Amino acid sequence: YAYFPGRPRWDRAEPATLSYALSPQYTVGYLSQEDVRAVFRRSFARWSAVIPVSFVEAVEYRKADIRIGFYRGDHGDGQPFDGVLGVLAHAFSPEDGRVHFDAAETWALDFKREKAKVAIDLESVATHEIGHVLGLGHSSVREAVMYPRVNPRTRKVDLRIDDVEGVQALYGSNPNFRLSSLLESESENNGG
């Protein structure tokens, strides 16, 4: 795992709570807002399960700590999106809170419903970008959520030990989290 220069993190009194919101304006029309909100609820929950930070959906977008939107091309932050595939999304280091997805992608919530060969799993990328929001850089461990590449029609949402150790070094461990259960899970995934 790796961090941004200076190891920035959200510096909040414990128990830390961060608010997030989806832009009401910058959306993708073919996805239901309720489904997208559910994706982000699950994505944030994965991180809050391992660190003593909780996430709540804000009522007002502009006042949220973490602001999520879908943008096309040059959207004013100096990092224009490039159309289908290429760069899929980006996020900013703590405590900026901006998370941007390329609206030109074919974002999928369920590959059984979305048949496009270029479909990208929204939940996988959301979980990855939240890692950046929390302060993690890219990992060189291919199985890690924080690995920078993702292939179309591929789902990778479960945090791996590399992700967990990285984020816990920044925020500490959630008292309810058991590393042994994650080790067992990874061991099973690796064929024992």
Next chain:
Amino acid sequence: RTAPGTVTVVTVDARNSTWRDFSRFQDAGKGTQVDGMSELKRYFSRFGYLPAAVSDFTDVFDDDFESAVVAFQTNLGLDVTGELNAETISAVMSPRCGVGDTPVDGAQPLRR
């Protein structure tokens, strides 16, 4: 009209239209000059492997570019060869996150 019995095969290359062109650099080695390699250098610059300050990249596979390729291969867990082999070019052309790969501040990837 499509004639009866004709099968139309549509192949979708799951890669960005710009990055797809990078396949022509496969197997280019140090010291070679290939038209358009400056674009590939810009890609490496964008993700932190070459200095962003250099705007006029050449098309020559030079020492700095070899170091960038080595760093890229190391960061992405690829075989470290310093060459633009098939695995490396495939990794370059894959869809990815827009955050740079080398913002690390002394933190080394943890190996277990």
